[in-house]
Amino acid sequence: MIIKPKVRGFVCVTAHPEGCAAHGQEWIDYVKSKGPIKGGPKKVLVIGASTGYGLASRITAAFGSGAGTLGIFYERPSEEGRTATPGWYNSIGFTQAARAAGLYAENINGDAFSDDIKRQAIERLRADLGPVDLVIYSLASPRRTHPRTGATHKSVLKPVGVSYTNKTVDTDKGLVSEVKIEPANDAEIADTVAVMGGEDWEMWMNALSEAKLLAPGAQSVAYSYIGPEVTWAIYKNGTIGLAKNDLERAARNIDSLLKLNGGGRAFISVNKALVTQASSAIPVVPLYISILYKIMKAAGTHEGCIEQIQRLFATHLYNGNTPKLDEAGRVRIDDWEMRPEIQAAVRDIWPRVTTENLAAETDIAGYRSDFLKLFGFGVNGVNYDAETEPHRTLP
Numbered sequence: 543m544i545i546k547p548k549v550r551g552f553v554c555v556t557a558h559p560e561g562c563a564a565h566g567q568e569w570i571d572y573v574k575s576k577g578p579i580k581g582g583p584k585k586v587l588v589i590g591a592s593t594g595y596g597l598a599s600r601i602t603a604a605f606g607s608g609a610g611t612l613g614i615f616y617e618r619p620s621e622e623g624r625t626a627t628p629g630w631y632n633s634i635g636f637t638q639a640a641r642a643a644g645l646y647a648e649n650i651n652g653d654a655f656s657d658d659i660k661r662q663a664i665e666r667l668r669a670d671l672g673p674v675d676l677v678i679y680s681l682a683s684p685r686r687t688h689p690r691t692g693a694t695h696k697s698v699l700k701p702v703g704v705s706y707t708n709k710t711v712d713t714d715k716g717l718v719s720e721v722k723i724e725p726a727n728d729a730e731i732a733d734t735v736a737v738m739g740g741e742d743w744e745m746w747m748n749a750l751s752e753a754k755l756l757a758p759g760a761q762s763v764a765y766s767y768i769g770p771e772v773t774w775a776i777y778k779n780g781t782i783g784l785a786k787n788d789l790e791r792a793a794r795n796i797d798s799l800l801k802l803n804g805g806g807r808a809f810i811s812v813n814k815a816l817v818t819q820a821s822s823a824i825p826v827v828p829l830y831i832s833i834l835y836k837i838m839k840a841a842g843t844h845e846g847c848i849e850q851i852q853r854l855f856a857t858h859l860y861n862g863n864t865p866k867l868d869e870a871g872r873v874r875i876d877d878w879e880m881r882p883e884i885q886a887a888v889r890d891i892w893p894r895v896t897t898e899n900l901a902a903e904t905d906i907a908g909y910r911s912d913f914l915k916l917f918g919f920g921v922n923g924v925n926y927d928a929e930t931e932p933h934r935t936l937p
């Protein structure tokens with residue numbers, strides 16, 4: 543079958559197997575080009591390992607310091623004549639590359655929020671890899687079925703308290719318009735915290751601790767976002783921001799747990815706004831990212847997921863470094879994004895952007911190209927006119 547992109551709003555319903563593998567290989571090559579990460583992790587569990595920041599973490603651990611990795615993700619496998627979601631192909635590509643390099647790489651595809659998947663992960667670690675020295679928690683999910691109550695919580699991306707009106711862009715059609723979002727009610731806030739807050743991370747860490755699968759000194763990191771004032775109503779001060787506050791609460795509990803386990807630690811890393819499947823679903827944020835890309839590329843400070851996470855590992859976690867924390871105890875690899883001159887330039891462009899000048903005032907082209915790459919399209923060296931087999935199995 544010849545596989546072409548089919549974009550529907552903020553998703554692409556097809557994905558390219560060779561394209562996804564080649565995109566992952568670019569990330570692997572980047573990590574290798576930066577040289578080994580001294581004192582890096584050796585046995586790593588990545589929860590949310592198949593795309594975005596989680597995949598970048600897995601690749602950095604494996605190809606930066608030779609770590610064996612167990613990856614947990616929730617992807618739709620391919621079928622006869624039907625493509626998989628990109629994380630499926632990414633994980634096949636990663637697993638093949640890691641094993642070819644002599645590294646342990648295993649995968650569990652299923653709902654990380656469930657007790658069953660936690661049990662499977664524990665059994666797998668017990669059988670193969672043993673206690674892990676790093677746990678990366680990088681889930682981004684629209685819903686969670688709670689393992690104790692059975693209730694399914696759906697997260698919403700809404701402001702809290704007041705309605706919010708701002709510019710947004712339909713990245714597919716290139717239309718800039720105003721969006722008005724009504725505030726979330728209490729149930730929606732609680733649901734979003736249940737999905738994107740820290741309870742599940744704590745459940746994972748407690749289960750690993752009880753199973754004695756945390757190596758002495760083991761560390762754990764989860765990812766968050768803060769961003770500029772223009773997005774605060776929908777992000778930092780919105781429902782997702784409240785969930786991220788709960789993630790910080792969980793980080794403190796997990797940090798206490800890990801400190802008792804041979805002096806380990808847990809913390810939040812605040813990362814840069816980037817095109818991923820998760821961020822493309824948030825109103826307003828894609829327009830901000832398009833402007834940010836333009837300014838940071840011009841300043842020579844633009845990074846993607848892999849550059850961000852390689853920098854996190856190499857300059858905060860390992861290589862003889864300790865994490866440099868902000869006043870709230872978080873690592874800030876959004877530091878380059880938040881530089882005053884970058885944010886001043888965003889504030890300057892923001893009010894001017896219209897549908898007519900979108901291409902000139904923003905890097906919408908870079909946004910679209912990164913978006914298509916998430917699905918394995920537009921990657922150098924891939925022949926997109928060639929027949930390819932969509933149905934692939936995890937090795």
Ligand code: NAD
Binds near residue numbers: 593655
């Ligand atoms: P993503 O959509 O690329 O990745 C999400 C991952 O979670 C995938 O591996 C997916 O398979 C997995 N997943 C989702 N639901 C699951 C479930 N029920 N069970 C198992 N796996 C499941 O997202 P991302 O943007 O890389 O986000 C990862 C983290 O980084 C999130 O906490 C997000 O808030 C944070 N972050 C993202 C940005 C950004 O701009 N993209 C910026 C800062 C922080």
